[in-house]
Amino acid sequence: MRRKIIAGNWKMNMTPSQAVALVNELKPLVATDEADVVFCVPAIDIIPAMEAAKGSNIEIGAENMYFEESGAFTGEISPSMLTDVGVKYVVIGHSERREYFAETDETVNKKVKKAFEHGITPIVCCGETLTQREQGVTIDFIRQQIKIAFLDVTAEQAAAAVIAYEPIWAIGTGKVATTAQAQEVCAAIRKCIAEIYDQATAEAIRIQYGGSVTAASAAELFAQPDIDGGLVGGASLKPDFGKIVNYK
Template structure:
């Protein structure tokens, strides 16, 4: 058994107003007060100040869902790492397949963002994963290894120990399809081996790798019990307080 601490992170996507978010976190913190795993809520930018305040003193950590890699400048509508750090954000989700598909996120921009996040004392949750076509063509391992290698470029061994990687097969996000426990674990093991090649066994053993893609209250415990899966990046189920509580305790 590894001594990696399980991390259950909710990715709320574009859901909940600022007041709804505060209400949710106030209710959630009592339910997960005795949870051994790390609990993270990834909330929209406008919800961050209220949620950070609501989560204070609890065991809930707060994540932003994106960041720009520059410190400041003429980037209308963007939010920088210093802005997030100043609010008290702990984690930043980067490279989510929706960001890649709809907003032009690339492996290179993910890498720039990872450096910016670390520079300002936060931790990146780096997403990777393959499409259905890529899986059917047998290139999942190649594709995911490439994503990881570029995303981690130039990061130190100490930084990579802290990174959280979220493996999300794109064909399983929001579709109700889940990778089998074995399929999910197999790719998480490929990711861990890639980190081992780049940084050595110590680092790869320390890095936490989540599974994302239709994680729910029913399948979380089995998924999290797999050898190379250290928790989940949870979409829809993280918006339901009872379901997310069950997942956090899995």
């Protein structure tokens, strides 16, 4: 039985002082023994958020990471910088990173491999545009993203990874894929992992749904056989995130 993982992606929100206040507000609301709870926060918030989360069930993750150890890469954050402060999760390949900051399937693959080298669990994002869905190429497109993201990644590493399926047309729009649509794609992702590796690896990997997840939609989405939690955007900045985490 795969353990649910529910992660908040704060995006470019919350100053360090606001982050501390939000963590303190959410700590009692997200307390649970039945799921892993991760707050993926802006880099400047990682250390204060970790201090605020001490003694709780909250893990603090990063929203991005570069694929080099160090060097002349102004503005980037290395994996060793993250591990030095105790980061265990990092979001990789979010559609906003791909759209605004020129991330590609190939750079996503480099980041995934580098995260595993440092013992950081990647939350690997994939998702289609509205045009791609309307043209019936969703599954083909997602399979391409997954196959390249996991190139040269071992089965043991893949089993420990998290994949977040986020239809781009549902991110921040208030639109949510139907439960059937979300389950269909997450099942296809699991099938793709089985083809790359084996059934055991596919059964082990955790697959989230993301895209305007709310307290009202969480229970039905997370009850699906191939959806193992959610990557939550705007709702993770509000008290309602507690209702998503404790969805039952």
